[in-house]
Every structure is written in structure tokens, then in C-alpha cells.
Amino acid sequence: MLYRRAVLIAVSAVALLSAAADCSMTADTSGTDETVAVPVPDARAAGYCRALHRELPPKVEGLSRHDLKPESEFTAGWGDPAIQLRCGVPRPEILKDPAAAGVTVDGVGWVIEQRPGGVFRLTTTLRKAYVEVTLPTKWAGDVGALTDLAGPVRKTIPEGV
Template sequence: MSVHHRRRLGPVRGRGVVASAAALLLLPALAACSPGTIEIEDHDLSDADRAACEAVVDDLPKTLGGELRRPVDPEGALGAAWGDPAYVLTCGVPAPSDYEATAECSDIKGVGWYVTDDQASDLGVDVTPIALSRSPYVELVVPSRYRTDGIDQALAELAPVLKEHLADGLSCL
């Protein structure tokens, strides 16, 4: 019998209605800002993993968590960014050094995302979920600003692309 633990990465829904309404009022002001490019770190990958990551990046959505995609550096990097502060996705990252086979993951639309306990418990810090159930591994840096109203939505929006282009990775509890 398999038991799946689901650990929420943000607070319980319902409290975000006022915050969502306030965010909608701020959209025109935020749209006027022109954020710079985001640097994506390149990792040493096999040709097959590089090709899988390129397919993921080519198929990523124009918006994530309601935020528009923005330029990354270098052009053609194995990653993407959305919003300001930016959600930053990087494909082909190494497994986290603190991961253990008994670690819990949050299964969101069939993708197991691992988050360190210290990040999961403190909504005031940026969080970096890593999709360990897919290979090569993908991480998404989520600014603390989006922890209350965007993280679960963003991870759910990424799931179809990751499942389509990446192989099975580690199993999550």
C-alpha cells in the first residue's frame, strides 16, 4: 500500500482573496516596470539531458502564476524567468545535497517537488522546489512574495511540460 504525503507549500486557500484583489490593482503599476534579464546557471549535462531540457524550455508557458515571461541570460539558457521579482526555472540541476530517500515531496499534478524543511516552514523566505520525480531535475526559485498566492498554481502549470519532456526520476514519499 502506497501512502502519498502532500505538504502544502503555501497557506490554505481562501485567505488570498483580498491579497489577490490588491495584486490586480497593482498590475498596471507593475507592468510599467521593465525588469532586466535574469542569469541562468548552466550545468554540465549529457547530450540526452541537454536535449530534454531544451525541449522543456521551448515548451514553457508565456505566463507562470499570472506573471509574464522575461528575458534570461545567456540567451538559449536551459531555464526561464517570469515576473518581478522573478520565478526562475533552471533545468538540469543536481540533486540537493540534503535529499534522503525518505524525504517527503509535494505531489502537484503528478510531479513530486522536494523542498527543504526550513524553506517549507518559513513563508517569509524564497523557496526552491526541485522536481525530483522527473529527470533531469528542474528547480523553480519562488520569491517569498508568491508563497501565499502563486506557488501551487505555478508548479501545477509546469507539470504538463515536465511530464511530457522529462523521464521518471526519484520516487517521493
């Protein structure tokens, strides 16, 4: 029951943000480009991220996993355009905003940021390493990716800051 409620809350939050998006924004290709900036986490976070990399599922939202460029233990992608995961990113500035939109899915908290062009960036909160997931416009209306990724995040990256 708690799982279903978290997913419904997440879907509602994303739908609300999508509805509020300004359609005149210019396209942002950060969610569709197979080349991503590789994070440079500290040693502690790097260990958590390597553990996460080993636990990531072969499919997210039914989309097959593939390496992004450059290949790294701190990044992964699924589908085309790719749902992108980056582990060990710096603490996002949006976490300073007490009014920032957030959701909890299967025990993992995420802060939600709408990017230009309908792309969403979701970053974990209250974990010892920050994990960022970018949902391209094509996949932004569904938060099933968070459901698929929450278990591995919860298993490998301890709560705390």
C-alpha cells in the same frame, strides 16, 4: 478531484513551511536576481531540457515569461521578481533526507526547500533530468506555478532516475 487534492496538499505544505520560517533570517536574493547560474547537464538531460524549454508556458501564475541572464535553453523566468526555472541541475542533496518535505502536483513530484528570506526552491524528483523552480518571497505562498509547469515537465522529462 486528484488535481484539487494535490494542489491543496501543496498549498498546505508551503503554508506550513512558511509558518515555520525564522523571520530573522537575512534576505536571499537568489529568487529575485535576473542573473542565474546556468546548469551544465549531461547530453541526455540537455535533450530533455531543450524539449522542456520549447514547451514552457508563456505565463506562469499570470506572469509573463522572459529570458534570464545569461540567456539559455536551460533557464526561464516569469514576473518580477522572477519565478526562476533551471533545468538540468545536479541532484539536490536534500533528496538524501527521508524526512524532506515533498509534494506531487499533477503527477510531478517536487521536494521543497525553504531558503533564507522566505524564498522556496522546489526540485523535481524521480525524473531523468532535475528541474528546479525558485519562488521568490512575493510568490512563495502560492504553488500555482507548479500547476502551470507540471504539464510541460511531465510531457518532456520521463520518469526515472
